[in-house]
Amino acid sequence: MEVSSSGLALPLPWHESVWGDLNKTIEQGRMPHALLISGPSGIGKERLATALAQRLLCAAEMNNYACGVCKSCQLMSAGFHPDLSILQPADEGKDILIGDVRKLCSTLDKTAQQGGWKIAIIVPGEAMNISASNALLKSLEEPQGKTLLILVAHRPSLLSATIRSRCQKKSLLPPPLDTARQWLSEVSGHDANVDKALEVAAGRPLLALQYIQSGTLQDQQILEGVIEAVRRGEQSFIDAALQCSKLNTAIALEWFMNYLHLAVTQDAAVQSNQNVYLFLDRLNHMHQMIVSGSTVNQQLLWEELLMSWGQVFAKR
Ligand SMILES: [Zn+2]
CATH class of the missing domain: 3.40.50.300 (P-loop containing nucleotide triphosphate hydrolases)
Structure with missing residues (x-):
């Protein structure tokens, strides 16, 4: 603090x-x-x-x-x-x-x-x-x-x-982006990752600061790479799950949700796909389970999630 x-x-x-x-x-x-x-x-x-x-x-x-x-x-x-x-x-x-x-x-x-x-x-x-x-x-x-x-x-x-x-x-709401950016830039000693951290933290400045200080932005990049590779069918969900299971589950699920929220506003193919919203519900549910202290098998959790994620975009 x-x-x-x-x-x-x-x-x-x-x-x-x-x-x-x-x-x-x-x-x-x-x-x-x-x-x-x-x-x-x-x-x-x-x-x-x-x-x-x-x-x-x-x-x-x-x-x-x-x-x-x-x-x-x-x-x-x-x-x-x-x-x-x-x-x-x-x-x-x-x-x-x-x-x-x-x-x-x-x-x-x-x-x-x-x-x-x-x-x-x-x-x-x-x-x-x-x-x-x-x-x-x-x-x-x-x-x-x-x-x-x-x-x-x-x-x-x-x-x-x-x-x-x-x-x-x-x-309270997250501050306007300019305010958040200015504050975060000052307290982080003008870190180069201010904008990326704010994007990943959905505009929440203290969370963004935590990402910068703990060096977890790199993990976020890994997750984003996996999400996109599975979506394009370029990576098997088992292999992808292995990578994801090494991340902090609660945080990684938050990133995933944030990624989807952004995608829904920026990507028409995502916005018009009803499966995305069902998948988002599921992510949300998983996230609540994890933060409420349930213990789960990480590998299985990610396999299941990433398999459904791949299916969200499967051609029928
Ligand atoms: Zn006093």
Whole structure:
């Protein structure tokens, strides 16, 4: 996470208008007890949530930002503030469990140690399983004093409708391409792959940065080569699957979906082929299965997928 020199999180350039709205709400004393910040992953929702929490907990806020020097800010820079809790799944892709939510709610119910707000951030909210979200609901029904719960959700439709209805909603979109390009170019030290990374990340700047920093763009090129070779019937799906099974499955499936979304808008032969949409549903389904933690045989998964991919364009 990119932070300010004081070690605190700052909102990103494309959060400017929502940051302005949030500050207006604070000034008017109308901050709700629960906020839902939703939008695609990789655009900085968690960072916005953290910046907001820090702004609220700061004892000497300056021009709508945390000051960075007061005791609260020092605690937050050090990574621990008694009035701020952040709840995440124990492992990526795993559920957030009822015990953790109960613990979080009981912390929220206690009086703030620094005499101000008590804040909890849950990331991602949709990782709560049913019993965990029921436990949270109780706390949302009986909010205490100056407490704020911030739910960050990449896929808000997976949250229970009751929980959604209790939250004030802020939905974020990826920034305009120019904004994303400018930011990414600066933070990546003017990396040569900025445009490619943004294309592969479907315009999501933080995800694009991750691709650049982890060097996974090369993997994306490999996948794209395989997808096209299978489509043209130049590579067997078994051979292609062998190459794909070496990639990170969740990320590779995302790339595949992104490739198809682009192809649908740019390639008339793809756009008019109804099989493409069925295939896209299937990819989406596979992707959800993988991110929800299912273990699968990678080779078989790719063989099956690439075989159907080849059939999408087969002449009948
Ligand atoms: Zn401060």
